[in-house]
Amino acid sequence: MRTDEQGGATLSSSRFVCTANHGFAPYAQEELRRLFGSVKSTVIVPGEIFLVTLPAEASEAVGAITGQPPMFLRHLFPVHFQEEGTDLAQVLERLVAFIRNRRELIDQRVSLQVRKGANSSWTESAGALKQALSEQLSDLPMEQTVQEADVIVSVFADTDTWYAGVSHPQDNLSDWSGGAVRFQKEEGQISRAKFKLLEAEATFGIDFSAFHQGLDIGAAPGGWTSFLLERGLKVTAVDPAKMEPSLMKYANLTFLRKNASEVKFKENTFDLLVCDMSWSPKQMARLVTDLLYSLRSGGTAIVTVKLMHKKPLALIHDVMASFEQSGMQIQRAKQLFHNRDEITLYMIKYGK
Numbered sequence: 001m002r003t004d005e006q007g008g009a010t011l012s013s014s015r016f017v018c019t020a021n022h023g024f025a026p027y028a029q030e031e032l033r034r035l036f037g038s039v040k041s042t043v044i045v046p047g048e049i050f051l052v053t054l055p056a057e058a059s060e061a062v063g064a065i066t067g068q069p070p071m072f073l074r075h076l077f078p079v080h081f082q083e084e085g086t087d088l089a090q091v092l093e094r095l096v097a098f099i100r101n102r103r104e105l106i107d108q109r110v111s112l113q114v115r116k117g118a119n120s121s122w123t124e125s126a127g128a129l130k131q132a133l134s135e136q137l138s139d140l141p142m143e144q145t146v147q148e149a150d151v152i153v154s155v156f157a158d159t160d161t162w163y164a165g166v167s168h169p170q171d172n173l174s175d176w177s178g179g180a181v182r183f184q185k186e187e188g189q190i191s192r193a194k195f196k197l198l199e200a201e202a203t204f205g206i207d208f209s210a211f212h213q214g215l216d217i218g219a220a221p222g223g224w225t226s227f228l229l230e231r232g233l234k235v236t237a238v239d240p241a242k243m244e245p246s247l248m249k250y251a252n253l254t255f256l257r258k259n260a261s262e263v264k265f266k267e268n269t270f271d272l273l274v275c276d277m278s279w280s281p282k283q284m285a286r287l288v289t290d291l292l293y294s295l296r297s298g299g300t301a302i303v304t305v306k307l308m309h310k311k312p313l314a315l316i317h318d319v320m321a322s323f324e325q326s327g328m329q330i331q332r333a334k335q336l337f338h339n340r341d342e343i344t345l346y347m348i349k350y351g352k
């Protein structure tokens with residue numbers, strides 16, 4: 001907080017455009033409320049995007065948020081530019097002038113990330129707006145890039161108002177526009193569920209190829225199993241349902257067509273346990289904790305938790321507590337972009 005010349009406190013504040021998975025914005029707002037006390041927020045896209053005023057300077061606010069990474073807040077960018085968007089030519093001209101004046105872009109790799117609301121005064125696609133901005137900025141001494149940017153210029157063109165801000169990728173919680181992580185669908189890909197593990201790998205910085213023996217609980221039709229096999233693991237997959245037949249060619253795969261409550265392993269067999277079971281979270285937690293004896297100390301677990309409950313924060317708290325009581329240390333709990341009504345837990349086993 002700044003102090004004035006007489007040493008009295010003056011209130012600082014900063015504004016951000018925040019994004020959560022569709023329907024989960026109220027929980028992202030609640031996370032910010034728990035972190036900052038009362039916060040002022042205005043809906044931009046219902047259930048998904050909101051403008052928030054936080055009672056701290058931008059760098060302090062970002063420090064507090066990244067220091068305790070939120071579960072539901074997927075992306076944010078600081079608002080440095082705000083303009084009524086009814087006179088399109090004027091708002092575009094002002095936006096370009098704002099970007100041209102940002103000295104922190106000089107000699108940097110800069111990513112322009114442009115999104116728009118459904119009824120934006122910009123009627124063409126967000127891609128077309130990005131293209132128009134990119135052309136008008138092409139003479140600036142900076143390299144325009146999509147990936148591995150040093151600096152991101154974020155733009156949100158809403159119905160009446162356009163917002164923009166300049167920030168470092170690590171301060172936005174994601175270097176993807178709006179935190180919407182995109183992967184190319186591969187030919188023959190077994191399930192979209194594979195994207196969840198790909199995203200967990202990138203977001204949590206997990207090197208899956210460092211594991212040797214993986215247990216996949218609730219594995220069918222086999223998207224996660226195929227991912228682990230591709231990373232070179234030996235995989236034991238458990239599911240009463242059928243696996244995709246193309247997986248049966250892998251010598252490294254053992255498939256047990258059973259309910260997870262019926263299987264038994266030797267102690268400390270696996271160094272990775274994954275579970276993506278579409279089931280009640282409490283039952284899932286019981287089934288997984290009953291199998292934790294088979295995970296070595298120091299082993300990793302990645303588990304999705306379905307949020308079938310009206311109070312997801314309380315539910316997640318209970319599920320995390322039951323894993324912690326069973327010797328797991330929670331590294332991260334996060335609703336990934338590819339998680340629908342669920343979150344992903346990343347945990348490490350300590351002790352025996």
Ligand SMILES: C[S@@+](CC[C@H](N)C(=O)[O-])C[C@H]1O[C@@H](n2cnc3c(N)ncnc32)[C@H](O)[C@@H]1O
Binds near residue numbers: 277
């Ligand atoms: C969402 S799917 C898993 C998708 C998988 N991760 C993939 O990448 O293809 C959930 C699976 O959990 C399985 N499942 C549900 N209850 C189970 C149980 N008690 N034991 C083992 N598998 C279970 C279901 O049969 C279903 O195939």
